[in-house]
Amino acid sequence: MLPKGAFLKIIDNSGARLGQIIWTRFGTAGAGNVVKVAIKEAKGGKVTKGQMKKAVVVETKYPTRRPNGAHYQSLRNTAVLLSDKGNPLGNRLRGMLGLEFARPRWKRVSMLGKRLF
Amino acid sequence: MRLEKCWFCSSTIYPGHGITFVRNDATTFKFCRSKCHKNFKMKRNPRKVRWTKAYRKLAGKELAEDATFEMERRRNRPEKYDRDLVKKTVKAIERISEIRVRRQERFYEKRMAKVKGQQVARDKQQLEQEIHLVKAPASLVSDKAQQKSKEKLKVAVEAKQQKQKQQAQGADAMQE
Numbered sequence: 007m008l009p010k011g012a013f014l015k016i017i018d019n020s021g022a023r024l025g026q027i028i029w030t031r032f033g034t035a036g037a038g039n040v041v042k043v044a045i046k047e048a049k050g051g052k053v054t055k056g057q058m059k060k061a062v063v064v065e066t067k068y069p070t071r072r073p074n075g076a077h078y079q080s081l082r083n084t085a086v087l088l089s090d091k092g093n094p095l096g097n098r099l100r101g102m103l104g105l106e107f108a109r110p111r112w113k114r115v116s117m118l119g120k121r122l123f
Numbered sequence: 124m125r126l127e128k129c130w131f132c133s134s135t136i137y138p139g140h141g142i143t144f145v146r147n148d149a150t151t152f153k154f155c156r157s158k159c160h161k162n163f164k165m166k167r168n169p170r171k172v173r174w175t176k177a178y179r180k181l182a183g184k185e186l187a188e189d190a191t192f193e194m195e196r197r198r199n200r201p202e203k204y205d206r207d208l209v210k211k212t213v214k215a216i217e218r219i220s221e222i223r224v225r226r227q228e229r230f231y232e233k234r235m236a237k238v239k240g241q242q243v244a245r246d247k248q249q250l251e252q253e254i255h256l257v258k259a260p261a262s263l264v265s266d267k268a269q270q271k272s273k274e275k276l277k278v279a280v281e282a283k284q285q286k287q288k289q290q291a292q293g294a295d296a297m298q299e
Binding site: 065078 | 124140142143149
């Protein structure tokens with residue numbers, strides 16, 4: 007349930023630390039949704055502060071609903087930076103991914119990280 | 124589908140219920156309802172919260188260690204699907220649950236047995252001391268009078284029986 011203007015912690019090693027959402031497809035973004043992000047903090051790596059990149063939201067504090075009715079939530083809002091084509095910019099992930107990333111669309115992202123339950 | 128156990132109160136979580144919390148270090152906590160979730164957020168220790176199974180087992184109020192609990196232990200080895208195995212497992216579940224319930228009830232009865240005698244004594248004392256809460260004092264007085272007349276009757280009956288006995292004994296002695 008992240009709207010425009012929300013801050014996301016970037017959990018890959020692309021160099022960015024914090025990103026602010028500047029565009030979502032449906033008004034609010036949840037786990038597994040792609041958003042456009044303006045990088046507010048960066049340290050080293052391929053990305054610098056002020057750039058606009060695509061990202062996929064990985065964890066949200068707001069409960070994510072699964073089709074079987076189960077809900078799960080995290081302690082923080084995180085995202086992974088993507089290139090324009092949709093491939094992850096970093097090559098390591100620091101965090102957990104939900105089953106939302108089991109789809110073939112996120113094959114590259116899920117290969118970087120550890121799967122949730 | 125899998126029935127999970129609530130992290131806080133140890134009750135089963137059915138599909139569609141409760142919430143799962145994923146911590147930053149990737150540990151997951153499942154809760155059956157917001158009551159447990161909120162207690163967790165308050166950083167309460169389930170072993171000290173009296174209505175949870177964790178407390179009850181620790182305090183010896185419920186059967187904690189038994190062979191019947193082995194069935195519910197989580198096994199991370201996936202079994203190849205076999206229809207016969209499933210049939211057997213279902214039967215085993217029913218049977219083992221039966222046994223477990225029986226053992227738990229026996230445990231409870233044993234625990235409560237010592238208390239029963241104390242409870243009876245306490246009830247008796249309460250009845251004697253607090254009878255005024257149940258019956259009005261006026262009726263208590265009339266009750267006492269009734270009790271006295273009953274006792275008198277009892278004594279009279281006993282005396283009569285004694286007399287009859289003596290007479291019978293006398294008659295026997297005479298016959299001899």
